[in-house]
Amino acid sequence: MSTESDFSPVPPGSPVPPGRADHGAVAEPQPDLIAQGRARRRAAQAQQAEPEQVEPEQAFTGQNFAGQGFAGQGRAEQDRAAHVPAAGTRPDFAEQGHAAYDPPTAPRPDFVEQGRAARRRAAQAAMAEARPEPVEPQPEPVAPSPVAQDPVAPSPVAQGRAARRRAAQAQSAEPEQDFAGQGRTAVAVDEAVDEAGPRRTTGAVDNPDGIPLAPYTIPEVPAIGWDPGTSPRRRWIARGLLGAVLTVQAALSLRLLAAAHPDEAATMVAGRQQLDHLLHGTTVTTDLVERVQGSPWLYPPLAGAAADANGIWGTRLLSLGFALITTVLLYSLTRRLFNERVAICAIAVYAVLQSTVVTGFYAAPESLAVLLVALAAWATVFTARRHPALALLAAPPAALACAVAYSAAFALPALVALAFACARPYHRAGPAALRALLAGAGTLVLLLPGGTLGKLAGWSPSQGNTAGSAGSILLSTLQWAGLFTVLAVAGTIAYARREQMNEHDAPEKDPVPTTRGQRALLGTVLTVTALLVPAAHVWTGTSGALFRHLAYGMLLAAPLAGVGLTRLVGAHFRHPQLGILVWVALLALGLEQSALRYQNGPDSGRLLAVLRVHTEPEGRYLTEVDGLAEYYLGGVSKPEQWISSRTGTEYRDAAGVQHHGDDGSVAAIRDGWFTVVVLDSTAPKATDRALSDAVTASGNYRLVAQFTSPTGDSSTYKVYLKH
Incomplete structure (x- = not known):
């Protein structure tokens, strides 16, 4: 072992001892260590002051998130290594001494990486303004590493070379990725809407590493509170509500206890004689047969048979059965036109009306005629999707209704127009018009036997009924059907403007898009009869039987009244108190007006x-x-x-x-x-x-x-x- 000091001079030309090679000893003369330290520090400062160059392939353009910052990482590592000597080298005590007395310099931030982050944030903000989409929180600017102040950092040159070698090896081992394309894909919005599914939208995602991300789907938010699909639970709930409405309707009618009215008595007397003539061949002697405003061979025999069984109560119970079946048909056709929610609301408001309650417990031909009109409307709606020839199924009940009571002619134009309106969403104008033509022609042909068509053409509301002024007729109409008509008209306007809550087609069917014109046509056809009946009575100056004739208009307008009530309640039952308020008002009016109708008249x-x-x-x-x-x-x-x-x-x-x-x-x-x-x-x-x-x-x-x-x-x- 040598006893010389590790820092003693070595004679020129002598080989360097092995132990001294580790200290980087050089030949005489010994250099000035202080000057070397100062030169090294000036070189480091000059290197820091040089402008940093960005590789062309790493330049940030537009929405490119590809900048990985390998060059910036290398320079940051060089900065951290600026104050740390390489392993195995001799410490520069002079430089360390000067550094101890010099104030520490602030760490230099990585301006390149900060610029890239700022450009990324600017691009994302611009795209968010152009199309508002949910955007993930943006990354904070990268702060300079505190390791840059480490006085014992490794050599900057060696660390920079090692970083560049690792980057080259990673690029050669992995396939080159299109970071620019990935950035653009991350913020693009696919506007194409697939007809079979919801719109697919890809929102802006912070992905600085350029990892390929699978696009995600934002489903369309439904504007309905009633699922259009059918289910056993829904069917049972709807049937339970239907039963509750029928119970309320029956209770409202059964409370009307009074003696027979003249019209009821005339019908039963004529019916008894007509029934005896059919069964036993006896002669009809009463002139009350002419009092019946319809065929004397249809409703009067039924009323006579019920009267023979249980008097006036038997006849009224027969009319009540007709009224309850009418409500069931109204529920079914409204459900097919719209949905179950509208159907429940429609029958709820229809069942408490004065005309419904009174006609449902009144021995008159109108109770059966209203049922037949409901059956014809149901057949028209049921066959709307099918072949136009099936529209003929609505002709027999429509013709029979007009034969039972001539007043059913009020509903005949609406039934023919309904054949066109309800088929228009599924067929072109030609086939839809053919349906209406077949329904109307079939009804007229069936009215020809027996001269019923001629009697129907010569009928007027003034025949056999009390005269009245236009003011009294309008006032009675306003009292008996004013609120209901306003609700139906409001439902027509709202439905024509915008279709909501799956308000078209049956729940079990696929939704069919409708235009504003088609919706306006359907609403007008169903509502116009409610306005036609009082207009005809004003024209003829007749107030008698107005309460019974209003039943036709109320029946056909009930689906749109249901739409108006559901719009008033709102989606997801937002304002149920408003719907309850309107229904309670209709119930109170129906209770009072039906009682007055049975009490109206002399003793x-x-x-x-x-x-x-x-x-x-x-x-x-x-x-x-x-x-x-x-x-x-x-x-x-x-x-x-x-x-x-x-x-x-x-x-x-x-x-x-x-x-x-x-x-x-x-x-x-x-x-x-x-x-x-x-x-x-x-x-x-x-x-x-x-x-x-x-x-x-x-x-x-x-x-x-x-x-x-x-x-x-x-x-x-x-x-x-x-x-």
Whole structure:
């Protein structure tokens, strides 16, 4: 072992000892260590002041996220190694001494990496302004590594070379990736919408490493609170709600306890005689058959059979059954036009209306006619997707409805137009028009036998009904159907403007796109009948039977009233209190108005008590109150003894002159031919005035009883008895 100091000079030309080679000893003369340290520091400062060059292939352009910063990493490592000598080299004590007295310099940030990050943030912000999409939080600027201040960092040259070698090896081992394309893909938005699925959108993602990412799908947010798909749970819930609505409707009708109205009594008397004629061949002797505004061979026999079974209650229960079946058909056709939610709302508002409650417990042909109209509408909607020839299935119930009650002609134009409107989304205009043509032509052909078409063409609401002013008719319409009509019109407007909540087609069918014109056409067709009925009564100046005729318009407008109620509640049942408020208001109006309808009119019980006293087996009676005496006094008189003033009298006077109609009734009163004359102030004004004048002028009759309406209206019964 050498005993010399490791730092002692070595003679020139002598070999360097092995132990001294590790200290980087050089030959004499010994260099100035202080000067070397200063030169080394100046070189490091000059290297730091040089502008950094960016490789062309790593330049950031547009939305390129490819800059990996290998050059910046190498320079950062060189900076950290600037103050640390290489392993195995001699420490520069002079340099360390100067560094100890010099103030420490601030770490130099990596401006290249910061610039790239800033450009990435600017590009992402620009794209977010152009199309707002959910963007992940942007990365913070890369702070300079604190290792740059480490005084014992390794040699910058060696570390830089090692970093470049690792980068070259990584690039040669892995396939070159298109970082620019990946950056553009990460922020692109695919605007193409696949018809079979939702729109696929790729949002901006912070991906500085350029790792390929799979595109993700943002599903369309549904604007409905009612899933269009069908399920057993939904079906049972809907059926339960349907049963609840039917229960409420039946309860509202069954609470109406009153004696038979003249129209009901006339129908039952005529029905009994028609039924006896069909079963036993007896002759029809009553003139009340002409009072029935429809075919005497359809509804009257049914009413007569029910009356024979259980009197007036049997006939009213028959009408109640017709009304409940009508509500079920309304639910089904509304569900096929729209959905279950609209269907439930439609029947809920329809079941509490005054016309529904009264007609459902009223022995009149309109109860059966409304059912047949609902059946025709259901058949039209059910066959909307199918062959146009199937539209003929709606013709038989439509023709039968017009034959049962001539007032069903109000709904006939709407039924024909409905065949076109409900088929338009599935067929072109030609096939849809063919459906409407077949439905209308088939109905007219079926009305030809028996002269029903001619009778229907000559029918008017004024026939056999009370006259009224336009103001009174409009006021009654507003009271009985005003709120419901407003709801239906609002539903039509809202539905025409925008389709929401899967408001088209049946839940079990695929959704079919509809245009604004198609929606407006369907809404107008269904709603127009509710406005046509009061307009016809105003035109003819007739207020009688308006409450029954409104049932046709309410039935066809109910689906749009359901739409209006669902729009009022809103998607996902946002405002249920508004729907409940409207329904409760309709319920309160229906309760009050139906009760007033049964109480409206004079006290028929007192009238019948007076007539029972003065009825004789051989007497002849003229009455403007048709049907009551024939029905309730059948045990003490025969139907042919009672003559209706509405049909007139066939009378031959003492001079042999034959009189007909009102002239015959006046002549018979003048001669004192009738035993009792009963006048009703609600009868046609011309007839009532002529008979009143004849009774007063003849001097053969005296007033024995007079009854006014318990509700305070102007109707009055007067009973005149022959001296």
